[in-house]
Amino acid sequence: MNYYIKIPGFSLEQTLESGQCFRWRREPPSDDPRAVYRGFSGERPLRVRQEADGITLLDLGEADRRGQIAFWRAYFDADTDYEAIRKRFSADETLRRASEECRGLRILRQDPFETLISFILSQNNNIPRIRGIVERLCQTFGGSDAEGAGFGFPSAERLAGLNEEALAPLRAGFRARYLLDAARKVSDGTVRLSAIFGMSCGEGRAELKKIVGVGDKVADCVLLFAYHKTEAFPSDVWIKRIAAEYYKDGLPECVGGDRGIAQQYLFEYFRKAPRDGKAFRAC
DNA sequence: AACCAGGGTGATG
DNA sequence: CATCACCATGGT
Numbered sequence: 001m002n003y004y005i006k007i008p009g010f011s012l013e014q015t016l017e018s019g020q021c022f023r024w025r026r027e028p029p030s031d032d033p034r035a036v037y038r039g040f041s042g043e044r045p046l047r048v049r050q051e052a053d054g055i056t057l058l059d060l061g062e063a064d065r066r067g068q069i070a071f072w073r074a075y076f077d078a079d080t081d082y083e084a085i086r087k088r089f090s091a092d093e094t095l096r097r098a099s100e101e102c103r104g105l106r107i108l109r110q111d112p113f114e115t116l117i118s119f120i121l122s123q124n125n126n127i128p129r130i131r132g133i134v135e136r137l138c139q140t141f142g143g144s145d146a147e148g149a150g151f152g153f154p155s156a157e158r159l160a161g162l163n164e165e166a167l168a169p170l171r172a173g174f175r176a177r178y179l180l181d182a183a184r185k186v187s188d189g190t191v192r193l194s195a196i197f198g199m200s201c202g203e204g205r206a207e208l209k210k211i212v213g214v215g216d217k218v219a220d221c222v223l224l225f226a227y228h229k230t231e232a233f234p235s236d237v238w239i240k241r242i243a244a245e246y247y248k249d250g251l252p253e254c255v256g257g258d259r260g261i262a263q264q265y266l267f268e269y270f271r272k273a274p275r276d277g278k279a280f281r282a283c
Numbered sequence: 284a285a286c287c288a289g290g291g292t293g294a295t296g
Numbered sequence: 297c298a299t300c301a302c303c304a305t306g307g308t
Contacts (some may be wrong), residue, residue, distance in 0.1 A: 124303080133305095212291085212292085215292085236286090
C-alpha cells in the first residue's frame, strides 16, 4: 500500500543527495517520470517517490502502518516549517541565495548509530567513497530484507564482535579502528546513544567524543543529522572556506539558534557551485 | 605525480 | 594553545 505525505516544496533529490546521508539511491529511470529513491534508515527499508507537493511512501507493509507513517514523517522532518526559517535567513544576502537555491532541502532525523558510524567513516574522505564504504559495510554485516530490498545497517552488537581484519574488505583504512571503538562503546553502554536525545548540545558532544576518532566535527554531524539539534554546527573544510570568505565575524544574527540548518544550506549551495577557477566569486 | 577528500590523534614548539 | 605529520584509499 502507498501513502502520500504532503510536504510543500520538499525535494527528495536535494535532501537525499546533500551529503547528510549515504544510503539512498535513485532508481533507474522507468516509464514513471517522477524520481523514486530506495534506501534505509537503520534497518528500515523504504521506497519513496517524489510528488509535486510532497512524497509517496511506496509498498508499505501491513504491520503497524500508523507507526511506519509516523516514523517516516519524522525522518523527513515533514512537520517543521522551513518556509519560515528561510524567510528569517533572507535577512542575509548570501544565506538568502543559498536557502532559495536549496529550497527543497531538509535536515533528516536519521538513526543515531548509522549516522555515528557513517560520519566516522567520512573523515578525510569524499562523499562518493563514503557511500561505497557504508554500502559494503551493510552488504557484509547488515541484515538482509526478505523482499530483497537490500541490507539494513548492522547493529552495534554485530560490529563490536569483529576485528580490523574482518573489516579489511571495506577498505575503510585507518577509520576501521575508530568504527570498532564506536561499536564497542555503544554496545557495552559506555556511550548511551538514546540518552543524547535528552541532552543539551554540549553534553551530547561530550558523550560522543568518548569515542576514539570522534572530534567536534563528527560529533556535530551526528547531533544535527540524527538528533536534530539544529544549534550544532559541523565545521568542515567547505564551511571553513565559506566562513573565511563571507562570515569572518561569525554568522549573522538572523540565523539565531539554527546554525546547523544555515550550515547545510551553505554547504550544499557552495558545493554545487561551478568549480571552474574561483569557486566562490560568482556566488 | 601530486593533491584532495563533510578530520582526528599524538608529538612537538 | 597552535601547528603539523600522519593516518588508508581512491579519484582527479
